[in-house]
């Protein structure tokens with residue numbers, strides 16, 4: 681299937697751009713290594729050889745858009761532009777995997793509400809969704825916290841989200857989602873926190889403004905030098921993001937997250953991540969995917 685798509689793309693390019701060079705459409709090993717090393721050094725995302733075709737197929741439309749007829753010319757361009765260039769961030773827009781859902785792994789939300797949040801009752805709550813993608817996790821957390829506020833369990837709250845993809849962050853800020861994605865949101869939350877579009881052909885929902893103002897979306901690389909987020913989060917969700925990093929980067933990112941927690945604060949990882957990630961000193965596992973910063 682991938683091969684078929686690649687050839688379709690090649691044919692489209694031949695028609696538009698004339699005769700291709702010999703390495704046209706195929707990402708050879710040299711250029712795979714150049715690009716994957718650049719992606720690793722810049723964003724921490726580890727692309728082993730088995731991701732060769734994934735990288736090729738995801739980057740092809742970008743090459744075509746820019747009019748490049750070979751991966752080596754594109755690799756020359758992006759490497760020359762450097763890690764802070766617009767093209768580096770355009771590239772990561774297409775390379776990163778942004779799958780997410782409202783109330784994904786809902787056990788974590790129940791645990792948060794019943795077991796973790798009571799530690800901080802009576803306080804202003806700050807939560808961070810690290811690698812937040814298009815914002816569903818941020819708004820799920822905001823809905824839950826809004827309920828807790830209405831019960832007077834907490835005084836107020838803010839939910840931060842960061843991502844490296846500008847394209848996906850723009851979606852998060854816009855807060856408009858296809859209607860079919862809201863199924864996991866409890867009925868009573870849907871009534872309170874979602875506005876329905878009138879468009880019957882493309883039904884969408886938008887998060888209500890009262891909840892949107894409780895969120896902050898930040899374009900920040902978890903493996904970059906820039907580190908602007910607050911250091912007094914009570915809770916950090918970093919789920920389904922560490923899996924794209926190698927062990928060394930996972931360790932560095934988890935250490936960075938822990939530095940942003942208050943003593944006694946909680947870090948929540950994705951289900952498969954707690955098994956693969958080496959956990960730094962200073963935090964203790966209290967449930968299989970949940971860690972508490974030592975006091």
Ligand SMILES: C[S@@+](CC[C@H](N)C(=O)[O-])C[C@H]1O[C@@H](n2cnc3c(N)ncnc32)[C@H](O)[C@@H]1O
Nearest residue numbers: 723776778779780811813843844901902919920
């Ligand atoms: C699969 S999504 C997970 C979204 C959400 N946390 C969830 O569990 O549903 C992973 C997100 O991490 C982001 N990401 C990957 N590397 C990153 C980095 N170095 N810094 C910040 N975000 C990153 C990706 O762009 C992507 O949107």
